[in-house]
Amino acid sequence: MKINRQDVENVALLSRLEMTAEELEAYSGQLNAILEYVDVLNKLDTTGIEPTAHVLQLKNVMRPDEVKPSLPQELALSNAPEAEDGYFKVPKVMEG
Numbered sequence: 001m002k003i004n005r006q007d008v009e010n011v012a013l014l015s016r017l018e019m020t021a022e023e024l025e026a027y028s029g030q031l032n033a034i035l036e037y038v039d040v041l042n043k044l045d046t047t048g049i050e051p052t053a054h055v056l057q058l059k060n061v062m063r064p065d066e067v068k069p070s071l072p073q074e075l076a077l078s079n080a081p082e083a084e085d086g087y088f089k090v091p092k093v094m095e096g
Helices: 007-012 021-042 073-076
Strands: none
Touching: 007 021
């Protein structure tokens, strides 16, 4: 499948993007290069190869949860522009 300049123009229009003639030509060329590479990959014999989400066997590297003392309320509010009754005071976001 080939992507032409008109295809890129249509996507730009739908995305509300303004593009110059040079950008349209450049993007259509880049997208065609990507599609050509995908065609090369589609020709590879992948029978017997397990589907993977990542090429490396990764494990969760997050540290375990540990209960620790919280920041004191006064210290947490010490740099707040405004506080009220022990809470951060912020402008209304929604009118109700």
